[in-house]
Amino acid sequence: xxxxxxxxxxxxxxxxxxxxxxxxxxxxxxxxxxxxxxxxxxxxxxxxxxxxxxxxxxxxxxxxxxxxxxxxxxxxxxxxxxxxxxxxxxxxxxxxxxxxxxxxxxxxxxxxxxxxxxxxxxxxxxxxxxxxxxxxxxxxxxxxxxxxxxxxxxxxxxxxxxxxxxxxxxxxxxxxxxxxxxxxxxxxxxxxxxxxxxxxxxxxxxxxxxxxxxxxxxxxxxxxxxxxx
Numbered sequence: 515x516x517x518x519x520x521x522x523x524x525x526x527x528x529x530x531x532x533x534x535x536x537x538x539x540x541x542x543x544x545x546x547x548x549x550x551x552x553x554x555x556x557x558x559x560x561x562x563x564x565x566x567x568x569x570x571x572x573x574x575x576x577x578x579x580x581x582x583x584x585x586x587x588x589x590x591x592x593x594x595x596x597x598x599x600x601x602x603x604x605x606x607x608x609x610x611x612x613x614x615x616x617x618x619x620x621x622x623x624x625x626x627x628x629x630x631x632x633x634x635x636x637x638x639x640x641x642x643x644x645x646x647x648x649x650x651x652x653x654x655x656x657x658x659x660x661x662x663x664x665x666x667x668x669x670x671x672x673x674x675x676x677x678x679x680x681x682x683x684x685x686x687x688x689x690x691x692x693x694x695x696x697x698x699x700x701x702x703x704x705x706x707x708x709x710x711x712x713x714x715x716x717x718x719x720x721x722x723x724x725x726x727x728x729x730x731x732x733x734x735x736x737x738x739x740x741x742x743x
Contacts (some may be wrong), residue, residue, distance in 0.1 A: 516631050517541045519558070521577065522593065531564070534620045548572030555581050556694035559589050559653070559740040561631045566621075567594035567605070575608045578655045582609035584691055585674075585698030587733075591623075608742065616684035643733055646714065646722055647677055657714060667692055668710045675723070675733045682732035707731060 518535060522528040523546050535542045538651055543558065544550035547570040555563065555577075563581075567574040578590050592610040594601065602613045611633075612626050641648040645658045655662045664672065670692045674683055689697055710721045722733050 515539055515541050516627070517543075517559070518564060518627065519543045519545070519551065519560045520560045520564045521545045521548065521553060521569060521574070522564070523547060523569055524566070530622070531620075533625070535627075538624050540624075546570070546721070548577045549576065552577050552580060553694065553696075555586060555588070555691075557727050558586070559650075562617055562627050563588050563590045564627070565590050565592055567592055567596065567601075574609075575605065575723060577611055578605075579608045585677075585696070589633060591626055591630060595619075643676055643721060644722060644735055645677050645678070646733075655718075658719065664710070664713060667706055671710060672714070673729060679733045680735075682712045682726045682730050684730040685728075688730060704713065 518540050520528055520531055520535075522531065522544075527544065528544060528546070532544060534544050541693055543560070545554055545555055549571040551563075551565065565574045565578060569577070572580075574592060574594075577591070581588070581590075587688070589611040590609060591612045591614060592605045593614055594605070594615060595616045595683060597615040604648075607615050611630055614623060614626060647656045648654070648669070649656075650673075653666075655664050655669065655672065671688060674688060674691050685703060689703055689720060706724075707725075714723055715721045718736060722735055724732050724734050726732055
């Protein structure tokens, strides 16, 4: 089942869209303003984001721009009443993948969502370093063929480290990608990294997670490995 996020301040329209998506077997989270929408995007993984342009607190263009700056590549379908070429170009320049002008037919919206979701499914489905594997779709982690149960935050940290392998990732970038603008206390990341290393680098296995003094952390090993499939 596809999972979408709808960020729309018109409650009547949002209700109709959510009901229609349900009929199309699309699971849909909802936010009525840009700030809540942004927080949901930072905390969850979606197949498609349907984002209104004019939103309270944070405008849709700003939300789209910010998530792209955070490295989030989830396809974004922008909804707006503005239909000029300049408006569309502005949306695309801020990171939108598609643009739908109100009013629109529900059927057209569903087709566009399906197309964007298929585009995402063609992206990396698994990350792999040595015998460590992260299944992006199922959010499932295995090491040496054994499943490892990790918290959602731990999986986010691990995903970032695996994507950047073998380069290091700064503490600041990890905190920004995992918690967004709501920065954790100084000890929180340290605790999460300690627990993650404890679960990933068990006794008898090659150590993969390394601390880079004065900078951050990295997944590193000898030799070269495929990181995605």
